Amino acid sequence: MILVFVFGLLTSAFVHSGETPSKTAQESIGAQATVEHAKPSATKTMHACMKWVQMNVFEFEECVDEQLNLPKQSKAERLGISYMGFVGSLSAKRYGSQGSDLLAWKYAKLSNKIQKQLGLKDKELCAIVPGDCEVRMALTMQILKGPKPKPLTEAELSTAHKH
Amino acid sequence: MKTFNPIALSISIAIAAAAILVACSGGTSQDVQIIRIIAMNDFHGNIETPAASNGGSVVVKDSTNPLGFSTINTGGAAYIAALVKKLKSENANNIVVGAGDLVSASPVTATLFHQEPSIDVLNQIGLEVSSVGNHEFDLGKDELLRLQNGGCFKGGLVGTDTCLNNASFVGAKFKYLAANVVDSKNETILPATYTKTFGGITVGFIGLTFKDTPTAVLPSGVAGLTFQDEASTINKYAAQLRSGGASAVVVLIHQGGQTTATSINDQSCPNLTGEIVPLMNAMSKDVDVVVSGHTHQEYVCKVNGKLLTSTGFYGSVLTSIDLTVTKSGVVSATANNIPVINETNTKLPAGLVALTKDATVDATVQMYVTKAAAVKNLAVGSISSDIKRALLANSSTPTRDETAEGAMGDVMADFFYAGVPKADFALQNPGGVRSDLLLATANGVVTYGDLLTVAPYGNDLATIDLTGQQVIRLLEQQWEAANCAAKTGANGCGRMLQPSAQLTYTWDASKPSNAADGQGARVVVSSVKIGGVPIDLNKTYRVATVTFLAQGGDNFTVMKAGKNYTATGYKDIDAFVAYMIANPKLAPPTNRITKLN
Numbered sequence A: 001m002i003l004v005f006v007f008g009l010l011t012s013a014f015v016h017s018g019e020t021p022s023k024t025a026q027e028s029i030g031a032q033a034t035v036e037h038a039k040p041s042a043t044k045t046m047h048a049c050m051k052w053v054q055m056n057v058f059e060f061e062e063c064v065d066e067q068l069n070l071p072k073q074s075k076a077e078r079l080g081i082s083y084m085g086f087v088g089s090l091s092a093k094r095y096g097s098q099g100s101d102l103l104a105w106k107y108a109k110l111s112n113k114i115q116k117q118l119g120l121k122d123k124e125l126c127a128i129v130p131g132d133c134e135v136r137m138a139l140t141m142q143i144l145k146g147p148k149p150k151p152l153t154e155a156e157l158s159t160a161h162k163h
Numbered sequence B: 001m002k003t004f005n006p007i008a009l010s011i012s013i014a015i016a017a018a019a020i021l022v023a024c025s026g027g028t029s030q031d032v033q034i035i036r037i038i039a040m041n042d043f044h045g046n047i048e049t050p051a052a053s054n055g056g057s058v059v060v061k062d063s064t065n066p067l068g069f070s071t072i073n074t075g076g077a078a079y080i081a082a083l084v085k086k087l088k089s090e091n092a093n094n095i096v097v098g099a100g101d102l103v104s105a106s107p108v109t110a111t112l113f114h115q116e117p118s119i120d121v122l123n124q125i126g127l128e129v130s131s132v133g134n135h136e137f138d139l140g141k142d143e144l145l146r147l148q149n150g151g152c153f154k155g156g157l158v159g160t161d162t163c164l165n166n167a168s169f170v171g172a173k174f175k176y177l178a179a180n181v182v183d184s185k186n187e188t189i190l191p192a193t194y195t196k197t198f199g200g201i202t203v204g205f206i207g208l209t210f211k212d213t214p215t216a217v218l219p220s221g222v223a224g225l226t227f228q229d230e231a232s233t234i235n236k237y238a239a240q241l242r243s244g245g246a247s248a249v250v251v252l253i254h255q256g257g258q259t260t261a262t263s264i265n266d267q268s269c270p271n272l273t274g275e276i277v278p279l280m281n282a283m284s285k286d287v288d289v290v291v292s293g294h295t296h297q298e299y300v301c302k303v304n305g306k307l308l309t310s311t312g313f314y315g316s317v318l319t320s321i322d323l324t325v326t327k328s329g330v331v332s333a334t335a336n337n338i339p340v341i342n343e344t345n346t347k348l349p350a351g352l353v354a355l356t357k358d359a360t361v362d363a364t365v366q367m368y369v370t371k372a373a374a375v376k377n378l379a380v381g382s383i384s385s386d387i388k389r390a391l392l393a394n395s396s397t398p399t400r401d402e403t404a405e406g407a408m409g410d411v412m413a414d415f416f417y418a419g420v421p422k423a424d425f426a427l428q429n430p431g432g433v434r435s436d437l438l439l440a441t442a443n444g445v446v447t448y449g450d451l452l453t454v455a456p457y458g459n460d461l462a463t464i465d466l467t468g469q470q471v472i473r474l475l476e477q478q479w480e481a482a483n484c485a486a487k488t489g490a491n492g493c494g495r496m497l498q499p500s501a502q503l504t505y506t507w508d509a510s511k512p513s514n515a516a517d518g519q520g521a522r523v524v525v526s527s528v529k530i531g532g533v534p535i536d537l538n539k540t541y542r543v544a545t546v547t548f549l550a551q552g553g554d555n556f557t558v559m560k561a562g563k564n565y566t567a568t569g570y571k572d573i574d575a576f577v578a579y580m581i582a583n584p585k586l587a588p589p590t591n592r593i594t595k596l597n
Helices: A002-017 A027-052 A058-068 A075-093 A100-118 A122-126 A133-145 B006-025 B077-089 B108-112 B116-125 B140-149 B230-243 B276-282 B359-376 B407-419 B448-454 B468-476 B481-486 B557-561 B572-582
Strands: B032-040 B057-061 B069-073 B094-098 B129-131 B175-177 B193-198 B201-209 B248-254 B289-291 B298-303 B306-311 B317-326 B329-339 B379-382 B425-428 B445-447 B460-467 B503-508 B540-546 B563-571 B593-596
Touching: A027 A058, A027 A075, A027 A122, A058 A075, A058 A100, A075 A100, A075 A133, A100 A122, A100 A133, A122 A133, A133 B057, A133 B069, B032 B077, B032 B201, B032 B248, B032 B289, B032 B306, B077 B094, B077 B116, B077 B317, B077 B359, B094 B248, B108 B116, B108 B359, B108 B448, B116 B359, B129 B201, B129 B248, B140 B175, B175 B193, B175 B201, B193 B230, B201 B230, B201 B317, B230 B248, B230 B276, B276 B298, B276 B306, B289 B317, B289 B329, B298 B329, B306 B317, B306 B329, B359 B448, B379 B572, B407 B425, B407 B540, B407 B572, B425 B503, B445 B448, B448 B572, B460 B468, B460 B557, B460 B572, B468 B540, B468 B557, B563 B572
Parallel strands: B032 B094, B094 B129, B129 B175, B201 B248, B248 B289, B289 B306, B425 B540, B503 B593
Antiparallel strands: B032 B317, B057 B069, B193 B201, B298 B306, B317 B329, B379 B445, B460 B540, B460 B563
């Protein structure tokens, strides 16, 4: 029990430091600890922000950015928030929600950057938010390799309405 | 060419299973029916095909694509009608149902003609019953009842913007249900339930909207109405339907949730959250299926032993629900969300085929589009440079910043002021400024359609009297807790009311925001001028605005303490047109609000 506690402290310190993990035998355990740290912030973001994903994602973006801007956050927590932002954008993209392409790109880039810093594999990242990892990872790859989507034009935006 | 049809196959399997069940139970074949329910929600009058970037596309799984998925274009009433016909042809025991927000907050074509095109098209699609949603109350109970029962729009011009077909409007052939909306006599304003019998098996439907609907619409539109608790209403009527002989109960509710699925019809229903979840858990065993809406999300889930569905929005997807029902209840319930695949797709995944437009519905849609174009394209004014809203600086897509003053909002307040008699100044709520006027759009020419994109709600202008003290309090409410929690942007948090030229003032950003209601102190009182004269705290001022704000909308509760509230009956869009005609080559006005620190 004590060993588990000490290990938890060590992994917690590592996750909060934002250091890139070394390729050690504990790599996968470290990755799991990172995922476990990221999950609560992703869940919190989901409960706070997913209700704003509607016919457009503008208010959802506002909500996720607010979560990202909260002070004193570890990299794992920021990963959870930004990845939830990505998953929420993808979720909105599945039924053509306005702005979802560009927002998915924005959060894909951000979460990918933090993912690399924390040394997580794609499957480990996907586990932060349960769902269809096969489609999600394919979409992630496509978005990261593709060009930045163009912002909507004013004319396209003009159809937005109050919910 | 004969193609594999998983839906037809699933029906065959269900029928076979039902036959076995009948044989085992010793009943007759009439004792079991396979019933198909075709569901939609949040159509919002999208009779034309919506843009792919705005509800007109879906992501589907695609095993033939190396990526595992494909995005396809969807929607359009003529295609919805075609899919409905196809789904009906597979099972004669069918019914088309809705879960609210079928009208209002619509594209211009439906808005211009007061939703008559939406109802006309839904009639032709074959909708039979729907719950009301919050948007059915946008223009109040009386207008909802007109859409149900027919008649021309009050104040409209017959043949021009209302009653376009033989000078009449027949209303909805489908039944709107409102089980939890009661009047002062505690009677529902529309029927609570609907039943349909299929070969001796009766299915009961309950229709309702979310109980907080009054917070989403104009108070005057729901005055005298009570929106009752959803779960207790459902359970009461479900028990009544059961005791009346219904073998299955389907709830049509304008309330929903959201999942984190990445493709449509993901029946694993990942991470379902939202208001619908506790409601599902509170529903009795009498309920079998819940068709939901409001959140504009798409899902097929199982919660508390009940099927839960939603299609997204704008008619991009339909849900096909198959129930195997005996006299004693539902034996099985399955559902699939099926894309309304239109002909704008250049390539489709293997196994998917574009629908062919239903000719009758298409002709109806085109008739309304042609009539609307003539009105939308009318030039009503001009601008000399872009007139924009305040926009969020770091948003990925241009998004209005409700914490800041914008030229477009100021112009709206200016035409409010010009549109009512004897006001001292005018205010617009920032959320009501929906678009910009851009010079490049048509070389500075502004059309009626352009103005509708800025002011799409058809709000009435209103006036209300406030004391100088109340005006200060009203301005403080911009940054107090309720509005601070609602919006963030360049000025931190809050909702900045957009003032007409007659109101100028300075506020101090170094003073705290997010104060408790009544405790804000950011307005520099000595700076406030109305009509160029310092405000008199004891004097009464007449404020022009829209009914939404005058009734205390967006947490501006000070308005409720005002006196002499008057809804003028004059539409904001009409005042806007008059203002543009009177002010050719309109330029963005200078700011009326000054920020200190």
